[in-house]
Amino acid sequence: MASRSVIPADPRSGDARAEAREAPRRRSVEEELRIAQALGEHFETVWRSLRRFGVGESQADDAAQHVFVAFAARIEVVELGRERPYLLGIAARVAANFRRQHARLREEPVESVDVAPSSERNPESLLVQQQRREQLDRALATLPDLQRQVFVLYELEGFSLPEIARALEIPLGTATSRLRRARDAFEAWVDQHLPSPSGDS
Structure with a gap:
């Protein structure tokens, strides 16, 4: 899906939105590694939670991208070991925004990422x-x-x-x-x- 540059409304990240659009702060190598690790470890959880929060399947990938863009913009304030709850807090707000924007309650049933034996x-x-x-x-x-x-x-x-x-x-x-x-x-x-x-x- 094509990338979108809009960062979701988040009362904690007004400065981060302007910073990300205009003059992004140069992140350290350690921060870049944390972002990559969070993406690898938590993408499926974020995607699944967005669906459960009511984001339609056709918007879920886009919404997940919004979540990780906002997460990356605020990585310096995210405590080590608290990446997952921080991401899902963002996901809850992103989902509410998407539901308002698209005015759609649900699409298809939530698909679990867990594979049964x-x-x-x-x-x-x-x-x-x-x-x-x-x-x-x-x-x-x-x-x-x-x-x-x-x-x-x-x-x-x-x-x-x-x-x-x-x-x-x-x-x-x-x-x-x-x-x-x-x-x-x-x-x-x-x-x-x-x-x-x-x-x-």
Whole structure:
């Protein structure tokens, strides 16, 4: 996909946007290596999270590029070892921007980058996996963006609430409240749309 030079709106990176467009700061060799390592280690996680945040598949590559451009512009303030939460914090904001720009809630179901063992990759198991992804996709689409961000990071990406609060730059109490409301909404959707296991014989 063609490269786009626009850096996503980010309240932390106004100076970085101007710097990246006009006179980029010369990065050190160590910073360049960190950027390359982050790209190699976290691209799939960023891409998958963007999809779960509601970015359509046709925009996911472009959105991921925005995430890493913003990350590179702020590499000097990213703490060592905290690249992943920083990237996903950016991804949450980029996804919100893309959803507003394209005015599209969802496209196709989220595709997992995890590969199932070959013994499980038979037509029946693949169909079940696809159905579950589609159900998750539909349930996530019903959540407001702010609740969805916290839910995805906590339930699907395994972040703690303090990590989420830091990544999204919100108070811990706000993150906790959003997660609780997201869980309630998610469970209500499941109760309404999916059959209860107790109904099986």
